[in-house]
Amino acid sequence: MSTKYEKEAPSYTMTTVMEEAARCLLCHDAPCSKACPAGTDPARFIRSVRFRNLKGAAETIRENNAMGAICARVCPTEKYCELACSRTGIDCPIDIGGIQRFVTDYEEQEKMDILRKGDSNGLSIAIVGSGPAGLQTAATLLQKGYAVDIYEKNEKAGGYLRYGIPEYRLPDEIVDVEINRIVNLGAEIKYNVTIGKDVTMADLKADHDAVVVAVGASEAKMLPMFEGNPYVETAVDFLARVKEAKGDIDNIPASAVVVGGGDVAMDVATTLKRLDVKNVTDLVYEEFDEFKASKKELDATQKAGVTIVDGYVPTDVDGNTITFKHRHLDSEMTIKTDLIILAVGQQVNTDNLGVNTDHGEVQHAGYKTDDEKVFFTGDIAQGDKTVVWAVRKGKEVAEEIDQALLGGNK
Amino acid sequence: MISKDLSVEFLGVHFENPFLLSSSPVDNCYEMCAKAFDEGWGGVVFKTIGPKHFKINEVSPRFDELTKEGTPFVGFKNMEQIAEHSLEENLHDLRHLKDDYPNKVVIASIMGTNEEDWETLAQLVTEAGADMIEMNLSCPQMTSHEMGSDVGTNPELVKKYCAAVKRGSDLPMMAKMTPNITDMVPAAKASMAGGAVGIATINTVKSVANIDLDRKVGLPIVNGKSSISGFSGKAVKPIALRFLQQLRTAAGLEQLPISGIGGIETWQDAAEFILMGATTLQVTTSVMQYGYRIVEDMKNGLMHYMEDQHVEHLSELIGVANKNIVPAEDLDRDYKVYPKIDWDKCIGCGRCYISCFDGAHQAITWDIKTRRPSIDTSKCVGCHLCNLVCPVGAITTGEVVMKPGTKGNPEDVQIESSRLTHPVQ
Numbered sequence: 001m002s003t004k005y006e007k008e009a010p011s012y013t014m015t016t017v018m019e020e021a022a023r024c025l026l027c028h029d030a031p032c033s034k035a036c037p038a039g040t041d042p043a044r045f046i047r048s049v050r051f052r053n054l055k056g057a058a059e060t061i062r063e064n065n066a067m068g069a070i071c072a073r074v075c076p077t078e079k080y081c082e083l084a085c086s087r088t089g090i091d092c093p094i095d096i097g098g099i100q101r102f103v104t105d106y107e108e109q110e111k112m113d114i115l116r117k118g119d120s121n122g123l124s125i126a127i128v129g130s131g132p133a134g135l136q137t138a139a140t141l142l143q144k145g146y147a148v149d150i151y152e153k154n155e156k157a158g159g160y161l162r163y164g165i166p167e168y169r170l171p172d173e174i175v176d177v178e179i180n181r182i183v184n185l186g187a188e189i190k191y192n193v194t195i196g197k198d199v200t201m202a203d204l205k206a207d208h209d210a211v212v213v214a215v216g217a218s219e220a221k222m223l224p225m226f227e228g229n230p231y232v233e234t235a236v237d238f239l240a241r242v243k244e245a246k247g248d249i250d251n252i253p254a255s256a257v258v259v260g261g262g263d264v265a266m267d268v269a270t271t272l273k274r275l276d277v278k279n280v281t282d283l284v285y286e287e288f289d290e291f292k293a294s295k296k297e298l299d300a301t302q303k304a305g306v307t308i309v310d311g312y313v314p315t316d317v318d319g320n321t322i323t324f325k326h327r328h329l330d331s332e333m334t335i336k337t338d339l340i341i342l343a344v345g346q347q348v349n350t351d352n353l354g355v356n357t358d359h360g361e362v363q364h365a366g367y368k369t370d371d372e373k374v375f376f377t378g379d380i381a382q383g384d385k386t387v388v389w390a391v392r393k394g395k396e397v398a399e400e401i402d403q404a405l406l407g408g409n410k
Numbered sequence: 411m412i413s414k415d416l417s418v419e420f421l422g423v424h425f426e427n428p429f430l431l432s433s434s435p436v437d438n439c440y441e442m443c444a445k446a447f448d449e450g451w452g453g454v455v456f457k458t459i460g461p462k463h464f465k466i467n468e469v470s471p472r473f474d475e476l477t478k479e480g481t482p483f484v485g486f487k488n489m490e491q492i493a494e495h496s497l498e499e500n501l502h503d504l505r506h507l508k509d510d511y512p513n514k515v516v517i518a519s520i521m522g523t524n525e526e527d528w529e530t531l532a533q534l535v536t537e538a539g540a541d542m543i544e545m546n547l548s549c550p551q552m553t554s555h556e557m558g559s560d561v562g563t564n565p566e567l568v569k570k571y572c573a574a575v576k577r578g579s580d581l582p583m584m585a586k587m588t589p590n591i592t593d594m595v596p597a598a599k600a601s602m603a604g605g606a607v608g609i610a611t612i613n614t615v616k617s618v619a620n621i622d623l624d625r626k627v628g629l630p631i632v633n634g635k636s637s638i639s640g641f642s643g644k645a646v647k648p649i650a651l652r653f654l655q656q657l658r659t660a661a662g663l664e665q666l667p668i669s670g671i672g673g674i675e676t677w678q679d680a681a682e683f684i685l686m687g688a689t690t691l692q693v694t695t696s697v698m699q700y701g702y703r704i705v706e707d708m709k710n711g712l713m714h715y716m717e718d719q720h721v722e723h724l725s726e727l728i729g730v731a732n733k734n735i736v737p738a739e740d741l742d743r744d745y746k747v748y749p750k751i752d753w754d755k756c757i758g759c760g761r762c763y764i765s766c767f768d769g770a771h772q773a774i775t776w777d778i779k780t781r782r783p784s785i786d787t788s789k790c791v792g793c794h795l796c797n798l799v800c801p802v803g804a805i806t807t808g809e810v811v812m813k814p815g816t817k818g819n820p821e822d823v824q825i826e827s828s829r830l831t832h833p834v835q
Contacts, residue, residue: 015801022481026700051676051704053711059411114411 005247005274006167008073012102021049024094027086032096035084037384038391040065042081042096049099058107061100062114066139067132067391069104070161070178072097073170075388076263076294108177117185118145123405126151126208128195128353131159132387133378134214135182136394142185144402149208150187153194159216161387163240164264166271167247196352205373210401212367213355213376214394217346217385223259223314226342231320235260235268235343242271253338255279257322258306259314260343261286266297268341269306280306281335283324287311309333348380355380367397368404375401414713416452418724420689421582421608421667423541425515427452428684428724429705432610432671432692433519433546433586435490436702440503444510449702450709453515454507455610455669455692458492458546459500459535460520461527464554466494474619474629476645485645486695487619489551489630489637492521501538508539519586521546523556525574532578543581544669545572545606547597548588548613551639559588559613565600572604584608584669587653589646590616594653595660608667609657610692612650614640643695647673651686658687658732675704677711684724685731744816745823746792749785750808758782762796762805770795 012020030043041064048057061068077083077097085093107114124147127134135157138148156162158175183189193199204211220234233241235258242249256277258269261284272280282301286292287310293301302308312324312333321336348360355362355369355376365382367375377397379385416427430453431437431446438457446454460466469489476485493500507516518535520543522528532543547562561567568585575583585601587594589612598609616638620629628636650672657663670688674680675696683691696704712724721727758781766774773790774783783796797805807827810820 013802015803047703048707048710051707051711052678053676053707053714055412055714056707056710059710063411 003247003274004168004276005242005271006171008168008171011105012098017049017099017102020095020099021046023087024050025086026050031084031086032081032094035080036388037080037386038065038067038071038388038395040068040071040081040100040388040391042094042100045103046094046096046099049103054103054106055110055112057103058110058112059114061103062107062112065388065391066115066136066182066394067178067387068100069108069174070132070170071388071391072100072104073174074161074165076296076386078295080388113181113184115139115143115181115185118143120147121145121406123147123209124149124207125401126204126211127214128204128211129153129159129214129216129378130157130179130189131214131216131378132161132390133216133381133394133397134159134212135179136391137212137214137377137398138187138394139182139185140395140398141401142182142187144398146401148187150189151193151195151199151204152189152191155191157189157191159218163243164236164267165243166239166267166274167243168270168274169267172243172246201352201354201374205371209373209405211354211374212397212401213350213353213374213380214378214397215348215350215353216379216390217348217360219347219349220342221345221347223342223344225314225317226340229317229319229340231338232340232342235264235341236346238268238341239264239271242275247275249275253277255281255337256339256341257335257337258282258341258343259322260284260345261308261310262292262343262345263294263297264346265343266293266301268343269308270301270304272341273304273306277339279337281337282306282308283312283314284308284310285313285327287327350380367393367400372404412710412713412717414716415722416709416712416716416724418689420669421542421584423515423582425452425690426513427709428688428690429453429680429708430455430515430517430669430690430692431697431702432694433458433517433544434694435488436694436697438493439495439499440506443503443507443516446702446705447507447511447514450705451514451702453517453541453690455517455519455544456493456500456504456507456540458519458521458549459497459531460492460557461522461531462497464523464557466491467553468494469630469632471630471632476619476641476643483643483695483699485617485619485641486643486698487617487629487639487641488614489639491549491552492519492546497534501534504535504538504540508541515541517542517544519544519546520575521549521552521557522571522574523554525570528571528574529578532575532581532583536579536581540581543575543579543583544610545575545583545585545601546613547571547601548586548590548611549640550588550590550614550616551637559590559616562586562588562597562613563591565596568597569600569604572601572606576605582607584610584667586610586613586671588613589649589653589672594657595663598657598660598663598666608669610669610671611657612646612653612672614642615646615649617641642673643699644673644675647679647682651682654683654686654688655732655735658729659735674708675700677708677715680708680712681715681727682731684727685729687729687732689725689728742823743813744818745810745812745820746790747794747810747823747825748787748790748792748808749794749796749805751783751785752804752806753782755802755804756782757802757804759801761799761801765795765799 033043045057045060082093130152220236316323377393433455472489474487518540520531549558552558585606669690670683671692763776
C-alpha cells in the first residue's frame with residue numbers, strides 16, 4: 001500500500017484511453033507534433049492508439065524521446081502540444097500526457113525493447129551529469145554507435161528527476177526503468193564522481209573523443225536574510241530528503257511557509273500537504289496573472305489545500321517569524337511557522353568544467369565551446385528549462401557531436 | 411521500429427504488402443495512387459474503368475454516414491459509380507503508374523455491358539501494363555441493369571463475361587462479388603469456370619442509411635429524392651467475414667485465393683480477414699474518412715502481430731480460422747459458463763442488471779443499498795450479455811458447469827477468449 005505522498009494519479013484503462021484518443025481530430029499537419037520541443041510526435045502516436053496499434057505507438061514515443069515515460073508524467077504539456085491542440089476549437093485539448101503515460105506503461109508491461117545500439121564506430125564520449133539531457137544525449141549517441149560513459153556526482157542517476165520531482169508525480173521506479181533502458185543500450189554510469197575533484201576535465205578529454213557537460217541547475221539559491229536560520233530549508237534539500245525517505249520523515253511540522261512561485265514551489269507545497277502538514281502557506285513574488293508555475297501545477301497545489309498568497313516578498317525574518325510586504329499594495333503580514341522552505345530558484349555550478357555560464361546559461365546559441373572536444377547541453381544551454389527541452393537539447397548535442405566527429409557520416 | 415516481411419503472392423503476382431486500395435473514389439487518378447504508394451500501400455485496384463460508350467454522370471451530393479452515439483462513420487453510404495475520367499485518361503494513368511512504381515501492383519478494375527465490352531477492356535488494360543484484372547460484377551448503384559450487382563447475381567452472365575475477359579487477356583483475373591445475394595458460392599464458381607482464378611469480396615451492401623424526417627426522403631437528398639445504394643465501412647465487416655467463411659468452406663473452394671474487402675481499418679481487422687482466408691486486403695471507407703496514412707498502423711500492427719504469433723510469413727496465417735467456424739448444429743451444447751464479477755472493478759452502475767433483466771434471464775439481483783449486482787446461478791444461462799455491457803470489464807467467465815444429463819469434464823471445455831476471459835481493462 002503506497003502512502004499519500006507516493007500515490008500517483010490513476011492512469012487510463014484500455015477503454016478510457018480509446019475514448020480519449022477518439023476525441024483526437026487526427027489533424028492534417030498536426031499542430032501538437034509541431035509544438036513538441038522534443039519531437040515526440042503526439043499526432044503519430046495518438047493515431048496509432050486510435051487504430052489499436054499500441055506497440056507502434058510505443059515505438060514512436062520511445063524512438064523520438066528516450067525519456068518518454070518521464071515526459072508523459074512531468075511535461076507541462078499545456079505550454080506545448082496541448083496548447084496547440086485543434087480540439088480546443090471544440091472544447092478542451094486532448095490529454096496527450098495521459099495517453100503517453102498509458103502507452104509507455106504498456107511498453108513496460110509488454111517488456112518491449114525498442115531502442116537499438118548502433119554498430120560501433122570506435123569513438124567514445126564522456127557525459128558529465130545524468131539528468132534528462134545527459135541521458136538523452138547518451139541514448140542518441142549509443143544508437144549512432146558511440147560508446148558512452150556518464151559521470152554522476154551522486155550515488156544514483158537521474159539528477160533532478162531522481163532527487164527533485166516528488167514521488168507522486170514521478171515514481172522512482174519509472175526513473176529506474178528509463179535509465180535501465182539506456183544502460184541496457186550500453187551506457188556506463190560512473191557514480192559518486194565529481195569532475196574537478198575526483199577526475200579532471202583533462203582526464204576526460206584524454207580518455208574520450210568528446211566530453212559533454214550536462215550539469216543542471218542543481219544548487220539551491222539562498223536569500224541573504226535566511227542564511228544560517230535553523231527553521232529554513234531549501235526546496236532542493238527538502239524534496240531530496242522526502243523522496244529519499246519515500247515520504248517517511250520525522251518531525252512533520254504543524255505548519256509550513258513556502259517562499260516561491262515556480263513549479264518547484266508547487267511541488268514543495270503539495271508535498272507538504274501530502275505529508276499531512278495542516279497549514280501550508282505559499283507566498284509568491286509574482287501575482288497570479290504573471291505566475292511562473294504551470295497552470296496544471298498551480299491548480300493541483302490549490303486543490304491540495306495550500307493557501308497561496310500572491311504578490312508578497314519577505315522583508316524581514318526573526319527566527320521562525322517572517323514578515324512579508326506586498327509589492328504594490330500597502331499591505332504587510334507576519335507569519336510564525338514551524339518550517340520555512342525557500343523555493344526561490346536554483347543555480348548552476350560549472351566550476352572546473354571548461355564551460356562559462358552567466359545567469360545559469362552559456363551566453364551563446366548551440367552546444368559547442370571554444371575547446372573542440374568540449375560540448376554542453378541541458379539547462380545550461382539556451383532554451384526552456386523543462387525535461388522535454390532537455391530531451392531536445394540532448395538529441396541536438398548528439399547530432400552536433402556526430403557532425404563534428406564524423407561529419408554526420410557513418 | 412519493427413521490420414518484418416509482409417509480402418504475399420496472390421494469383422501469381424508478388425505484393426510487397428497485402429494492403430490495396432479498392433476500386434473506388436480513393437484511387438481514381440494517377441496522383442491519388444502515387445500518393446498512396448508513397449505512403450506505403452502495396453497496390454491499387456484502380457477505379458473501375460468502363461466502356462467508352464457508357465457515360466458517367468454523377469449526382470451531388472453522393473454520400474451519407476451511419477452514426478451511433480458519438481461515433482461517426484459506423485457505416486458509409488456511397489452513390490458514386492465507376493470512373494468518370496475518359497477511357498484514354500484512365501489507360502494513360504495505369505501506364506504511368508506502372509512506369510513510375512514498377513514494384514507496386516496495379517490492378518485494373520473493369521466493367522462492361524456486354525461480352526464485347528469486357529473483352530475489349532481486358533485487352534486495353536493489359537496493353538496499358540496492368541498486373542492483374544479485377545472484374546467488377548458487383549457495384550450496386552449503376553444506372554444500367556446490364557452492369558454491376560445485377561450481373562453478379564446471375565451465374566450464367568458471370569461465367570460468360572469472365573470467359574470474354576479471358577479471351578481479351580492472359581493476365582491473372584479475379585471476380586469481385588456482391589454480398590447482395592443469399593449464397594455467393596454459385597456466382598464464385600461460375601466465375602472460376604469462366605476463367606477467374608480468385609475472388610474479391612465483398613462489394614457494398616444495398617442500403618438506405620437514413621431518412622430525413624422533415625422531407626420524408628432518404629439521404630443524401632438529390633433534388634428531393636434518393637436511391638438505394640452501397641453501404642460499407644466497419645458495420646459491414648461481419649457480413650464480409652461471413653462470406654469469406656462460406657466461400658472457403660464450400661466444396662472445391664477450400665484453397666480459394668481471396669482479396670478481402672469490407673470495413674478494414676486497423677491491423678486487427680486485417681488480421682481477421684487473413685485468418686478467414688484473405689491473401690490481399692482492400693480498403694476504401696476508412697481511407698475516405700482518415701486518408702492513406704492509415705496503412706502505416708495497419709502494416710506496423712500486423713508486423714507486431716506476426717512477431718507475437720511467431721510467424722515469418724503472412725501465408726502461414728491465411729485461412730487458419732476457417733476450420734474453427736462450424737455449423738451451429740456442430741457446437742458443443744453440453745455446458746454453460748457462469749459469469750464472474752470482479753468486485754474491485756465494479757463501479758455499481760447497474761447496466762448488467764438492466765440488460766440481464768430486460769434482455770436475458772433475470773439472473774442478476776441488485777442490492778439497492780450497496781449498488782452491487784450478484785449472479786443467481788439458478789436462473790443464469792451463461793449468455794454473457796452482462797460481460798458485453800459492463801463498462802469497466804468487471805465481468806468475465808467464471809465456473810463451467812455441465813448441463814444435467816450430459817457427460818464430460820468441465821475442465822476440458824475450452825472457453826479461453828480475448829474478450830470474455832481477458833476483458834479490456
